[in-house]
Amino acid sequence: DTGVSQNPRHKITKRGQNVTFRCDPISEHNRLYWYRQTLGQGPEFLTYFQNEAQLEKSRLLSDRFSAERPKGSFSTLEIQRTEQGDSAMYLCASHRNTEAFFGQGTRLTVV
Amino acid sequence: LAKTTQPISMDSYEGQEVNITCSHNNIATNDYITWYQQFPSQGPRFIIQGYKTKVTNEVASLFIPADRKSSTLSLPRVSLSDTAVYYCLVGDSSSGQNFVFGPGTRLSVLP
Numbered sequence: 001d002t003g004v005s006q007n008p009r010h011k012i013t014k015r016g017q018n019v020t021f022r023c024d025p026i027s028e029h030n031r032l033y034w035y036r037q038t039l040g041q042g043p044e045f046l047t048y049f050q051n052e053a054q055l056e057k058s059r060l061l062s063d064r065f066s067a068e069r070p071k072g073s074f075s076t077l078e079i080q081r082t083e084q085g086d087s088a089m090y091l092c093a094s095h096r097n098t099e100a101f102f103g104q105g106t107r108l109t110v111v
Numbered sequence: 112l113a114k115t116t117q118p119i120s121m122d123s124y125e126g127q128e129v130n131i132t133c134s135h136n137n138i139a140t141n142d143y144i145t146w147y148q149q150f151p152s153q154g155p156r157f158i159i160q161g162y163k164t165k166v167t168n169e170v171a172s173l174f175i176p177a178d179r180k181s182s183t184l185s186l187p188r189v190s191l192s193d194t195a196v197y198y199c200l201v202g203d204s205s206s207g208q209n210f211v212f213g214p215g216t217r218l219s220v221l222p
Contacts, residue, residue, distance in 0.1 A: 002154070002156070004154075033210070035212075040214070041214055042196075042198055042212030042213050042214050042215050043155065043212045044212070045210060045211065089152075091154050091155075093154070098143045098145060098160060098202075098203060099145070099157050099160060100145075100147075100155070100157065100210070101157070102154030102155050102156065103154050104152075104153055104154050105152075105153070105154050107152070
């Protein structure tokens, strides 16, 4: 257990529905990252927060995706109008210096 | 943006030492070299990190030559539970775009 918690662990949704995932990072870590991972690939960077400020967004993060980190604590990742191509593992990591601590991820299946 | 190249897969037997080499010809001065381990349906887990020369911890050693254009993760006396995907990352993680996972090396440890 790395101390980073993600909920839910699994989510099955119908195409076109909205979904929201939550990440609770290690409390003293001020940097939080979201990644997406598909089968056989390494995690792909989506977005990054320093405290409550969203500092970077990957071009992978289309306008259907939005992330927030209110008060610099937990973070949420919302996907609107889900598509089958959104099916993946969504990983959250909090960083201490150059070391990343990952949660166990949320596996999204869009049917 | 530093890119890394690793073997796609490796096989080993229990009790053997395993060395996985990663090439990173474009490593920048500020970049650290970090290795992560990932089991199926889990987030990546930090193994070891280094900047130059040799680093050793309780699970692995990391060898980095003077030019830093490559690095070698050494796992002593592997067991079946070391079967996993191993990722080499080069970056300083202050930028999400600079903290890039490649496809990793799938290590299979055989009895």
